Amino acid sequence: MASGPSWRRTHTCGELRKAHVGQTVVLNGWVHARRDHGGIYFLDLRDRYGLTQVVIDERLAGSIKLAPEFVISVRGVVSAREGAQINSERPTGEIEVLAQSIEVLSTSPLPPIDISGATETALETRLKYRYIDLRRPQMQRNLAHRSRFINAMRRAFERQGFLEIETPILTKATPEGARDFLVPSRVHPGEFYALPQSPQIFKQILMVAGLDRYFQVARCFRDEDLRADRQLEFTQLDMELAFVEEEDVFATWEQVMRDTFKEALGIELPIPFPRMRWEEAMERFGVDKPDLRFGLELHAVDAWARASEFQVFRSAVEAGGRVMGIAVPAQYSLSRKDITELETVAKGIGAKGLAWWKAGATGGSGPLAKFCASPQAAQSLMSTMGAAEGDTCLFIADRTSLTRKVLGELRNQLGRRLGLIPKLSSTTDAAQWRFTWVTHFPLFEWDEDAQRFFSAHHPFTAPEDWSLGGALDGATPDLGSLSSRAYDLVLNGWELGSGSVRIHRADVQQKIFSLLGIGPEEQKRKFGFFVEALSYGAPPHAGFAMGLDRITALTLGLDNIREVIAFPKTASAVDLMCGAPSLVDLEQLIEVHVRSVLPEPKPGAAPA
RNA sequence: GGGGACGUAGCUCAAUUGGUUAGAGUACCGGCCUGUCACGCCGGUGGUUGCGGGUUCGAGUCCCGUCGUCCUCGCCA
Numbered sequence: 052m053a054s055g056p057s058w059r060r061t062h063t064c065g066e067l068r069k070a071h072v073g074q075t076v077v078l079n080g081w082v083h084a085r086r087d088h089g090g091i092y093f094l095d096l097r098d099r100y101g102l103t104q105v106v107i108d109e110r111l112a113g114s115i116k117l118a119p120e121f122v123i124s125v126r127g128v129v130s131a132r133e134g135a136q137i138n139s140e141r142p143t144g145e146i147e148v149l150a151q152s153i154e155v156l157s158t159s160p161l162p163p164i165d166i167s168g169a170t171e172t173a174l175e176t177r178l179k180y181r182y183i184d185l186r187r188p189q190m191q192r193n194l195a196h197r198s199r200f201i202n203a204m205r206r207a208f209e210r211q212g213f214l215e216i217e218t219p220i221l222t223k224a225t226p227e228g229a230r231d232f233l234v235p236s237r238v239h240p241g242e243f244y245a246l247p248q249s250p251q252i253f254k255q256i257l258m259v260a261g262l263d264r265y266f267q268v269a270r271c272f273r274d275e276d277l278r279a280d281r282q283l284e285f286t287q288l289d290m291e292l293a294f295v296e297e298e299d300v301f302a303t304w305e306q307v308m309r310d311t312f313k314e315a316l317g318i319e320l321p322i323p324f325p326r327m328r329w330e331e332a333m334e335r336f337g338v339d340k341p342d343l344r345f346g347l348e349l350h351a352v353d354a355w356a357r358a359s360e361f362q363v364f365r366s367a368v369e370a371g372g373r374v375m376g377i378a379v380p381a382q383y384s385l386s387r388k389d390i391t392e393l394e395t396v397a398k399g400i401g402a403k404g405l406a407w408w409k410a411g412a413t414g415g416s417g418p419l420a421k422f423c424a425s426p427q428a429a430q431s432l433m434s435t436m437g438a439a440e441g442d443t444c445l446f447i448a449d450r451t452s453l454t455r456k457v458l459g460e461l462r463n464q465l466g467r468r469l470g471l472i473p474k475l476s477s478t479t480d481a482a483q484w485r486f487t488w489v490t491h492f493p494l495f496e497w498d499e500d501a502q503r504f505f506s507a508h509h510p511f512t513a514p515e516d517w518s519l520g521g522a523l524d525g526a527t528p529d530l531g532s533l534s535s536r537a538y539d540l541v542l543n544g545w546e547l548g549s550g551s552v553r554i555h556r557a558d559v560q561q562k563i564f565s566l567l568g569i570g571p572e573e574q575k576r577k578f579g580f581f582v583e584a585l586s587y588g589a590p591p592h593a594g595f596a597m598g599l600d601r602i603t604a605l606t607l608g609l610d611n612i613r614e615v616i617a618f619p620k621t622a623s624a625v626d627l628m629c630g631a632p633s634l635v636d637l638e639q640l641i642e643v644h645v646r647s648v649l650p651e652p653k654p655g656a657a658p659a
Numbered sequence: 660g661g662g663g664a665c666g667u668a669g670c671u672c673a674a675u676u677g678g679u680u681a682g683a684g685u686a687c688c689g690g691c692c693u694g695u696c697a698c699g700c701c702g703g704u705g706g707u708u709g710c711g712g713g714u715u716c717g718a719g720u721c722c723c724g725u726c727g728u729c730c731u732c733g734c735c736a
Contacts, residue, residue, distance in 0.1 A: 088699095089692040104696070119687080138696055161669055161687060169685070169697075170671040175728045228736035248736080275735040276660095399662090399732090496736095509736040622729065 058124035058154050065101025069145050071129040078103060078148060079156070081186065082121045084167065094150075096125060097166075099191055104138070104147040106130070112150040120159035120166070120183075126152045174613070178627040181618055190614070197603040197615050200315040201268060204288055204599075207310035211303060213264040213290065218253035220246060220270070223577075227510055227567070229273035232283075235643035246272035249596060252581055254291040255511060255553055258592040259584045266290040268599070277622050279611045280545070280601055287548070291594030296552060297538060300593050301326070301488055304540065308486070316606060318479050324486040324540075332489050337375075337459020339492070342544030343485040345471035347462050349375050349455070350436045356448065361422045363406065367448035374448040375458055378410070381441030383469045390443070393461055397447065402457045406446040410438040419446070463544065472543075474608070487541050491515060494535035495566070503568050504530050508537035510563050512551040513593075523562050530566060540597065547602055550595030557585040 060079040067076065083097035094105040094117065105125050107115075117123065127148040138144030164172045164183045177184040184190060205215070224231050224245035231245040247253075249271045257265045269289040277283065292299060305322040312318040325343075332341050335348045356364035356374035364374045379385050394405035408419035410433050415423055423429040436444050445461060447454045466472050473483055494514050495504040506512060513536040520528030536552035554560045560582055564574045574582065600612035613619040620626050640646065 084696075086695045086698055087692085088695065091693045091695090093695050093698085095696075102696095106694085108693085132694090136694060136696095140696085144696085163669060165670050165686075167686095167697085172670060173666090173728075175666090176670085178728090225736080229734085251736090273735060276733085278735085279730070281735065506736050512736090621727090623727085625727095627728090 057126075058156060060124070063100035064096050064098040064103040065142060067103060067129055067143055067146050067148070069131060072131045072146060074129050075151075076127065076129055076148060078105070078125045078127075080123070082117050082119055082123060084119075085117065093147075094125075096123070096148075097186075097188075099195075101143055102141060103143045105150050106147050107150045107153070112153055115153050115155070117153070117155070118159065118161075120162050120186075121155055122157035122159075124154045124156055125150050175621075175627065178613075178619070178621060181628045185617065193603075193607060193609070193615050194617060196315070196607055197599075200311060200603050200606065201288070201599060203311040203314040204307060205266075205268070206314070207307040208266045208288075208290065210310070211264070211306065213266045214262060215267055216257060216262065216265050217267060218247070218250040218269070222247050222253075225252075227506060229275050232272045232274050235645045237643045240644040248273050249287065250289050251509065251511065254289060254594060255589075255592065256581070256584050258291055258293045258553075258555075259587065259589045261293075261590075263293045264290075265292075269596075277620065277624060279613075280604075282600065282612060282616065282619055283624055285612075286599040287596040288599055289594070289596040291592060293590040293592040295591070295593050297490065297536060297593065300538075300550060300552075300595050304595060304597075312481075312484070312606075316479070318481050318484065320481055320484060320486070324488055326488045326490055328491045329489055329493065330491070333455050333459075337455040337457075337462060338544075339489055339539065340541045340544055340546045341487065341489075342463060342466060342472070343487055344473065344483070344543055345466045347377050347379065347465055347471070349377060349458050349462065351375050352432065352435050352446065355428075355432055355435050359422050359428070361406075361419065363404075364446075364448050367450075367454075370450070372448065372450040373454040374446060375454050376436055376444050376446040377458055377462055377465070378436045378438035379443045379445065379465060379469075381439065381443070383443075385443040389468075390445070393445065393464070396464060397457045397461060400457045400460055401453055402447050402449060405461075406448065408432070408444045408446070410436070410442045410444055411440055417443075419444075483543075485543055488538055489541055490536075490538040491534045492537040492539070493531070494533040494537075495530045497531055504566065506563075506567065508535060508549065508551050510567055511553050511560070512537045513554050514559070514563075517556070517559060519559070519562060519566070522566060523559065536593075538595075540595070542602070542605060545601055545605055546598075547605075548595060548597035550593065552591075552593040555585060555589040555591050557582050557589075560585055 058079065059077065061077045062071070064078055064080045078096055080096040080098040083095040083102060086093040090109065092107050094107060095102045096105050105127065125148060127150040129146050130149045132138070132145055132147055162183050163176055163180050164187070166183065166187050168187060168189060172184070185194070208215075221234060221244040224233065224243065225248055229248050231248065234244040234246065236242045236244060250267060250269050254265055267289050269287050270284055271287055272284050274283065275281070290303075292303065301323065305324055309320045309322050312320045327341075329339055332339055334351070335341070337349050352374050353368050357368045359365060367374055390405070390407050397405045406419055407417045408423065409416045410429075412426060412429055412433070414420045414429055423432055432444070433439070436442075438444055445458075447457045449457070493507045494512065496507045498505050515534040515536055518524065520526065520533055522528055537549065538551065539549045540547045554563065561574060564578065569577070600615055603615045604610065604612045607615065609615065618626065618628065625631070
């Protein structure tokens with residue numbers, strides 16, 4: 052028997068069953084709901100584990116003032132409920148606790164959040180009073196799911212011989228990539244630590260150090276604007292292996308995902324996951340994170356366009372661009388209004404227009420009909436598009452990247468609008484979880500504003516061709532066409548994470564830096580230690596990191612990661628509960644040798 | 660930085676073309692009720708319509724500014 056104060060609970064509010072009838076128990080929890088019948092009243096007591104009905108007969112328990120969200124201790128006897136009194140909706144519905152005494156442990160004013168879930172409280176209020184919001188059974192379920200999911204992943208990695216190793220939070224600023232969060236050094240005036248955007252360099256160095264198989268549940272920080280699926284700080288399951296290539300990483304993760312889905316969700320995922328080169332994903336789906344739960348794939352109609360009389364199509368192809376389309380089956384009967392709305396979407400992304408054609412062997416209808424007047428032209432377009440009589444074909448003609456981007460977005464919107472995406476809520480149907488690896492991303496991407504190339508993934512990514520198209524030997528290849536050994540894992544249109552085979556050769560690493568415009572002096576200052584580490588016997592290695600906020604939200608059928616983060620920030624990067632960020636005392640700034648230089652106040656702005 | 664939506668009672672929302680004292684549901688408080696579990700019935704409290712300015716005889720409603728929240732583009736190696 053546990054000793055302790057008289058109010059200490061003997062059971063939780065989700066625990067008592069018929070087998071406990073007759074026992075004297077003590078429950079602790081929050082007053083969830085009351086139903087007063089005069090002389091007798093019913094109380095639902097709530098904790099993390101559930102609800103238990105407490106029956107209060109004032110002749111036994113005495114008169115006591117209870118209001119919502121009071122924290123109380125109830126001592127009483129477990130009693131069976133009979134017949135119509137049984138609540139079959141609740142696990143504890145076959146019993147109730149007859150109160151003998153009640154002690155109020157804590158009181159509460161009327162809470163600003165409806166904990167019962169009858170109304171959906173504004174997010175702003177939920178975040179300000181997060182400690183109340185988190186009492187809601189749904190949030191407790193979300194956080195419990197997250198905990199179970201991540202722990203299952205941990206076990207899955209340990210079974211495969213991985214070591215969990217922590218890396219520093221106070222580290223060195225990373226050039227390239229996202230904006231860093233900086234932390235001033237008190238000891239070294241004028242110098243700064245940075246919070247890690249990821250443990251990338253550390254995990255590679257762990258491979259050089261011979262740790263061979265590393266993983267970590269790692270907090271990452273990126274000072275960029277937030278989104279529904281992005282926070283300033285987020286959590287990754289980060290990992291790295293030595294003496295491996297792509298397929299070893301894929302196989303490891305497939306097993307981890309299979310184990311985790313089975314343990315945390317009871318779902319038997321089929322493995323291996325399909326693989327698809329980046330170029331194929333872009334060509335078939337228009338995006339690098341294809342949602343494979345529905346069809347509506349893109350079709351290239353460049354050849355047809357080149358031969359056609361339609362000037363818009365011809366000139367797009369002749370200018371080096373593309374003409375591509377989506378065929379929407381006749382059964383979805385896309386209306387003129389639907390098409391106009393889709394055109395608005397397309398133009399919003401940057402398309403000049405949206406051409407459409409209702410397929411027909413005798414020319415069909417719509418703006419393209421007159422270019423399909425000949426049966427040959429109509430038939431050829433239908434077969435290129437994989438379209439049948441009556442299907443609606445939507446076309447974009449533009450430079451390659453925009454054509455893909457617009458059609459990719461239209462495809463996703465059509466998938467949603469036409470109801471092609473099944474609901475994920477609490478499903479155990481493995482077929483609804485469509486994973487795919489997307490491989491061989493481009494190595495570099497051209498940045499128009501900066502007028503230079505950047506790493507598409509990060510500068511430690513191995514090229515598909517170690518000679519870098521001859522650049523290693525002094526040639527000057529077209530950097531934009533080089534392919535990398537970077538890969539993403541995609542689930543139902545979400546990017547779950549990314550990784551790559553790394554560069555383990557100091558010469559190739561230095562060449563990549565040079566191609567990115569980072570000269571020898573800058574390389575030495577920023578990455579000298581890392582290149583030096585590579586020079587001391589670096590094994591071939593590769594790795595991956597998965598966004599845990601995203602995967603845990605997705606597996607709950609949620610599309611906002613705030614629902615699986617205990618204390619998230621708003622879209623403007625504010626913690627509404629504690630009021631961060633905030634001003635600090637001048638003394639604190641002086642101590643870390645920092646002076647605030649504020650932007651000019653906006654004219655007409657209200658005084659603070 | 661750009662675009663869009665929103666801000667009214669503790670919570671969720673309504674309020675006609677600018678027009679009487681800003682309403683409803685729910686919650687809460689009080690009363691009644693011994694088997695409810697969305698308890699029921701009766702009564703009641705509760706409002707700086709985010710904030711500031713303007714137009715008007717009159718502003719929740721129109722205009723300007725500002726603050727905040729959400730979504731989104733840019734951004735996120």
